[in-house]
Amino acid sequence: MTVITAEGTGEILDELRRYLDEDPPAISLPPRAYTSPELWELERERIFGRSWMLVAHAGQLAETGDYVALSIAGEAVVVTRGADGTLSAMSPICRHRLMPLVELGAGRTDSFTCPYHRWNYGLDGRLRGAPHMGGNKDFNVKNCRLPGFAVEEWNGLVYVNLDAAAEPIGAHLDLAAPDFVNYRLGDLVQVITVAEEWQANWKLALENGSENYHVIGLHRNTLEPFLPGGGDPHIKQYSPWVLHARTPFAAPIEPEALDLSELEKAHGMALLSFPTGGFLAMGDQVVWLSFIPLSIDRVQVVGGVLMPPELVASVDPEALARAQQTITAMVNNEDKVGLEAVQRGVTSRFAERGHLSPKEPGVIVFYQNLARALTREGDAWPGKL
Template identity: 55%
Template sequence: MGQSRPLHKSTPGDVESDPSTAELLAELREYLRPDPPAIGLPPQVFTSPRLYEAERARIFGSSWIMVAHRDQLANPGDYLALDIAGEPVMVTRGEDGRLHGMSPICRHRMMPLVESGAGSAKDFTCPYHLWRYHLDGTLAGATHMRGNPDFDPAACRLPGFAVAEWHGLVFVNLDAGAAPLDGWMADVEGDLANYRLDEMVQVVSWTEEWKCNWKIAVENGHENYHAIGFHPNTVKPLMTGGIDMEVRADSTLMTRLLTRTEVPMETSVLPLTDEEKKILFSFRLFPCSSVATFGESVAWISLIPLSLDRTEVRGGTLMPAAALEGADVEAIRKQTEAFTGVINAEDRRGLEAVQRTVGSRFIQRGHLSPKEPGLLAFYRNLAFALTEADPA
């Protein structure tokens, strides 16, 4: 007779009830030690549907995610729609000039109001039975509903999400009551002050889908070690001082990384110090958003899960508006687009190959190099979010 185990009713955030997930979490907790082991994540964290459900509930349900630059939402009516870990999300610029975040799912019978992408609209009409919503998510009208006394049009609106703009970068948080974004960004205000992000414009932007688990992409973004393998002719030549990434006073959710260059970078309009001209500075805001500087260019990138094994890569390159005055902007745009396109393709090809191995029975946790300290910062935040933090 086999031993019977009590049936355990589970919820999306209730991961302890699955013995294999509980084991994974126990291994993740090791990263919370003051002297964490320099070893990679257990491979099952990239394949476990239960762990992904926990990530959806405990991480993506309540984290600030960078989704755009304000240039993509410049005018009233501009909107963008995307998925954050399986949750449809829309951000609009309202008639009042303010940003609004909301669920784009019709309150009648679940029809999505818009497809993923971007556009401009005066309002949103549901394609199914033509209910209409304002740019701020309130109901503008519902056809043939007067006969239902229980339906209150004034109370009907799309559920709101939190949105915030930080120096032109637009963030959304599925938790409408989330703690303000500014608190998490305070540490990097000083680091980036001389880059004058408010005076930058977006020269190119991109949205791509990579067939890999989001953490495979985020890990990759926490180290330059891979420049020697994936980017020998693109990123590596920019690393004139080597590929080391130093962690600068790490704080909760925010990891600040820098790489020193041998050759100072040219600047024409930004008041960068001599020290800043020899630093590639970047930050990673847990779980998946980042900003990186290269002289007068600044890139933002977000690696947002679409499913367990697909990731949306959103990003853009910013430059000071003053540096573009009188320049051949179209030529700069084309050149930047071509360069970032090649780098993204190099990462994508490599990371999709890594994803193809994650189901192998013969993989094991790998030892990390001293050249990838940023990974341990990411692992610590991941472990904290999945094991300690209060689920939303």
Template identity: 40%
Template structure:
């Protein structure tokens, strides 16, 4: 993309963000398909903002870790011996090999597979064979770098920026809204992962609005949570949200010890946390969706279900988890197919920004977030 073309796309983004909510339009199609815009996002969004990398309950024991890749950084969240969590680099300080593989695991120490430099759980260098023969070697200068992290409602976030404002403060208004659910200590029932051939913003936007229930999910979600009943709320700079009421007389199954009002026990409360995490609070269950860009038209989609401790005491737990998992996998497959079609359409020469429905207020607010990060 030529510099002039990118400037034109960013001008269109600024214009879209400047419109009132009642006359909002979607992002310029070029924002979903151009490698130069993608590279700008990697630098200005994923290289600077708070990025979700996992759930604290999934690394419960000292030595448990979750690995993740950010622009220019391979990181891992590691449970420490004192119960705290640190986010460390996975790059050996010797010659750059990775000391932990992708995904999750457990280790008492982190040992580089190349020359067996070995690190403590907190990143301090424990052993470096033969390095005492080099007078320039200083063990204390060879610890794995540590990155800023915060835990919000049990979710682990990391930022590569020293200047990012505290995450907890940015999400404080959202914390108040969902306080009654008390999801911070909820446990993971299951998680799934897939790669979609679509831009990450297509996937994230899709997860942030329920208007599309009438299309992608007309036989699955819409009969119980009708998309046309969506109630968008006024979001904040760090998040958007909306509520989807259920049909009359629907109610989630009860879980002992969980006390929620009738609305919370029947509707969806959906919030999109910028740039790439969406939560669906559904009574005694919360579904999360995380979107990791892999290229301009590929995204890794992770999703999982959280539940309070009493959920796991149910005598038919295995059956419940299998049913919940099957439902989520089915919904994700509907979204995957639909988002692929959206990406294909946005890649056409005649694609254009279109007017947004009032039910798509979260998308209009996301456009403004992108403009603040990319086109300020």
């Protein structure tokens, strides 16, 4: 196992620790935090090697053989639905001579056959057959399988952790569950799936997703009229993993299918799960997104729009999907264009840290989680409740 030291990241880590002070500074990260290769290596080890990542909705993995393949900070991962209904997450790298078994994306298959020499693996990662290997006395098909990762489903959301021995995340998410009972998360169906790639450091995407202030700029013609960026957010942190944020609508909305409280009718209700995932419930719909890094300056944006089944059944499903696709693509593109520009900004030789608005408390909480995760060596983070 490679041991990564914090060498070269000392100054950034010192600055990060200051966010854990009783009175944290309301300033953005040092610009080098978005471009330092040393910090990126540390993030790969201390965050992405041991954190729960929101990767899919169960609706994408409904049938036997459905799979989703992605990269978690450069580490290939495939999540499958087996014939017995269980989810498996594993490393889709062939055990023969390390050919990736599957491209990034999604699909349905009954097994994975390596294109190189046709070794064949089951949906649970077990090797089922390997041609012309009978003469190698050290090799036994039965002892060969793809390395497994931890996988957990919570209210239809599928989380993966590269640390197979990680403490479960469900208990952490359950702390916020009472805030979302009326949204019936477990019943919702995914009407569209989001899969994009943005040219930006993952932390820029997460900062952006942790505040609604940018709606006055990037989304001024789309979201601003109903979820104004000047609204005062109310946040509640349940655990280092889980933050609940409530943002006021311009005017209360009347859901068609869900039975919401007056507070819920008047607010967008978000749950953010560090490091990269979250969802925003707005009346009858829940939009989930996860910003999973591919590399230091590229991020996979995966997500979906969820709605109550009775609402979906009452309309033309294709028209509904088209309408959702149009608005989601428009809003996501506004963020993409904005963040790709910020990515150019952070590389300026004249870039400096900036002051944050009181409308951005979620950004400071994100920095605090980042500080906790990056400055903790060795042991699992954040561990048991």
